[in-house]
Structure formats: C-alpha cells, structure tokens
Amino acid sequence: GYYSLIPIFISCLYTFVIWKGDLKHICLTGAFVSVLWCYYNFVVGAYVAIIASVLEFISSMLEVIKLIKEPEKNV
Secondary structure, eight states, rough: OGGGGGHHHHHHHHHHHHHHHHHHHHHHHHHHHHHHHHHHHHHHHHHHHHHHHHHHHHHHHHHHHHHHHHHHHHO
C-alpha cells in the first residue's frame, strides 16, 4: 500500500540532505525522519522500533539545540 512508500521517501530525503553536508540540516532532517519512522512503525505494528525512533528524535533535537547555541559561545 501507500505505507510502503514512506521508507523510500525517508531514504531519498535523508540521502540527499547528507549529500549536501550541512550539519544543521542533517540534524533537522534527522528529527523529521524519526517522526516519519515513528508513524510508519506504528502503522505496521513495529512497536519496539518506535522506541528507537523516539530516541533518535531526542538525539537530533538535542544536537539542533547545541548547534543553535554554539554561535553564542563564540561571541
């Protein structure tokens, strides 16, 4: 069904962002992708994988916060 397209979209999106190489965009995309993985894992019934996706989301958001605050340290 349509749910099988979600992993393909996620893989293409994440590969493109990593290819670009901007760390802030990689972290933001990682957070977005982890939300999509949570949704997909919920739909297909992979409830243990949801835990990993939530941890990935938290990790990505912590890195985004760190990157946002980093320029303030250099001033």
